Amino acid sequence: MPLSLDLTDAKTRLQWAGMTAASGDKIALIGLNKTQMAQAFKDAGVPEKQARMRASQVWQWIYVRGHDDFSRMSNIGKELRATLEEKFTLERPEIVEEQISEDGTRKWLFRFPARGAGAPVEVETVYIPEADRGTLCISSQVGCTLTCTFCHTGTQKLVRNLTAGEILMQLMVARDRLGDFPDADIPQGGVVPSEGRKVTNIVMMGMGEPLYNFEHVKQALLIAADGEGLGLSKRRITLSTSGVVPAIYRTGEEIGCALAISLHATNDALRDEIVPINKKHNIAELLQACRDYPGVSNAKRITFEYVMLKGVNDSLNEAKELVQLLKGIPAKINLIPFNPWPGSNYECSDWEEIEKFADFINANGYASPIRTPRGRDILAACGQLKSESERMRIKERMALEATRAMVAGHGED
Missing domain, CATH: 3.20.20.70 (Aldolase class I)
Known part of the structure; x- marks a missing residue:
């Protein structure tokens, strides 16, 4: 049976969720629950009294409206939007x-x-x-x-x-x-x-x-x-x-x-x-x-x-x-x-x-x-x-490698 995980510690939570994006150390918000998202905002410097409200707002922009751009979140101030853009990502695969x-x-x-x-x-x-x-x-x-x-x-x-x-x-x-x-x-x-x-x-x-x-x-x-x-x-x-x-x-x-x-x-x-x-x-x-x-x-x-x-x-x-x-x-x-x-x-x-x-x-x-x-x-x-x-895709890679080998062989002649 899978073990239940304690996700209250921020570092443990981020590691468990696999949230680090390929581009730098930005944290992926998709996949966090509301509590985790609020905690991530607090870790990023959002005042504790605002974190839950901001998480609720961002949650709706992500899941109700499907936005992947913080700049379009019009009910969030520009300064906070800039912070979100700097520290978080809504990147799709x-x-x-x-x-x-x-x-x-x-x-x-x-x-x-x-x-x-x-x-x-x-x-x-x-x-x-x-x-x-x-x-x-x-x-x-x-x-x-x-x-x-x-x-x-x-x-x-x-x-x-x-x-x-x-x-x-x-x-x-x-x-x-x-x-x-x-x-x-x-x-x-x-x-x-x-x-x-x-x-x-x-x-x-x-x-x-x-x-x-x-x-x-x-x-x-x-x-x-x-x-x-x-x-x-x-x-x-x-x-x-x-x-x-x-x-x-x-x-x-x-x-x-x-x-x-x-x-x-x-x-x-x-x-x-x-x-x-x-x-x-x-x-x-x-x-x-x-x-x-x-x-x-x-x-x-x-x-x-x-x-x-x-x-x-x-x-x-x-x-x-x-x-x-x-x-x-x-x-x-x-x-x-x-x-x-x-x-x-x-x-x-x-x-x-x-x-x-x-x-x-x-x-x-x-x-x-x-x-x-x-x-x-x-x-x-x-x-x-x-x-x-x-x-x-394996066949394609093999064909590409064969082509490269052939080109390399001609280069040696």
């Missing part, structure tokens, strides 16, 4: 690449600056527009440690956790690009979406296991749900986990968002193989945590994600076992057609088998929508994030 799928799905490759002795890191974030909502899939780690055998993202090694600020910045930039802040200028190249295509929901289903980065994910999601800022309902925030059971209890108690479980198997023998964390927290332990999740009801159901693997977990018998396993848990079962990737040993179940599976589950009282693959043409579908772009 670099957008390395932005792709738009033929189905309207958008994928961004973000580069975050180096922290400490580390190198800059890159993650991918996906926006999925639908008629009644716009969902943003957010990453929590660079890489992943879980090595689920069907997941392309899991073939990467873990580089590091993202900070609360880096998690939130994915949401901030998506809102920038979609014209989703009320009085922010639309950036060059940004798109004003049609009605219903702004970010209404966020899902922690991108790169990484969110509950292995609990403290930062918790802080980011509580800021996202703050009614005086980004104002997303906790019912529209879903955290997906492969089964870090102790932290599931903490999620219910300390965050209170919707919960999704990457289940994918109906028995421990198979789940041990395809979702290795099951060896640490088995299915019975995982489902007990689901039964105990605060507020779980027909109005607040747990989502179980089940990737359909041909000849592995897609038989009618497994559909029957799944219904028995989830008995008594208010649940929805998302059936996910497997998204193939180079080197995988799996195939997607035949569509006819997926429909039979879904029909049986529906007949037994559980909603079982078949998730329509989105963004496959830009490798933005479930389980495809970052790995392919990383592979392509």
Whole structure:
């Protein structure tokens, strides 16, 4: 279980939050909660009696209006604005690449600056527009440690956790690009979406296991749900986990968002193989945590994600076992057609088998929508994030190095 951190000491707080910007020693404000922001202002010389008020003002400029320029904060005096500009930053990550799928799905490759002795890191974030909502899939780690055998993202090694600020910045930039802040200028190249295509929901289903980065994910999601800022309902925030059971209890108690479980198997023998964390927290332990999740009801159901693997977990018998396993848990079962990737040993179940599976589950009282693959043409579908772009960038670097070597060789002739 992740340890709770004492963030009252200013130095500890700054180190934990990873707030030092690449440009000098400026402190990044995105990702701080209100108490931390007020403390940072006091550390910068703002009188104690004013610090909380100034933090509240800046908070609204950041999260309600989406501003990244202190000079535009018109209800703050020029002298203080100059101090803020000198000591703090609202810097967004670099957008390395932005792709738009033929189905309207958008994928961004973000580069975050180096922290400490580390190198800059890159993650991918996906926006999925639908008629009644716009969902943003957010990453929590660079890489992943879980090595689920069907997941392309899991073939990467873990580089590091993202900070609360880096998690939130994915949401901030998506809102920038979609014209989703009320009085922010639309950036060059940004798109004003049609009605219903702004970010209404966020899902922690991108790169990484969110509950292995609990403290930062918790802080980011509580800021996202703050009614005086980004104002997303906790019912529209879903955290997906492969089964870090102790932290599931903490999620219910300390965050209170919707919960999704990457289940994918109906028995421990198979789940041990395809979702290795099951060896640490088995299915019975995982489902007990689901039964105990605060507020779980027909109005607040747990989502179980089940990737359909041909000849592995897609038989009618497994559909029957799944219904028995989830008995008594208010649940929805998302059936996910497997998204193939180079080197995988799996195939997607035949569509006819997926429909039979879904029909049986529906007949037994559980909603079982078949998730329509989105963004496959830009490798933005479930389980495809970052790995392919990383592979392509490695190929590009190798080609560049080969070219340099050839040029150097000609120079020696």
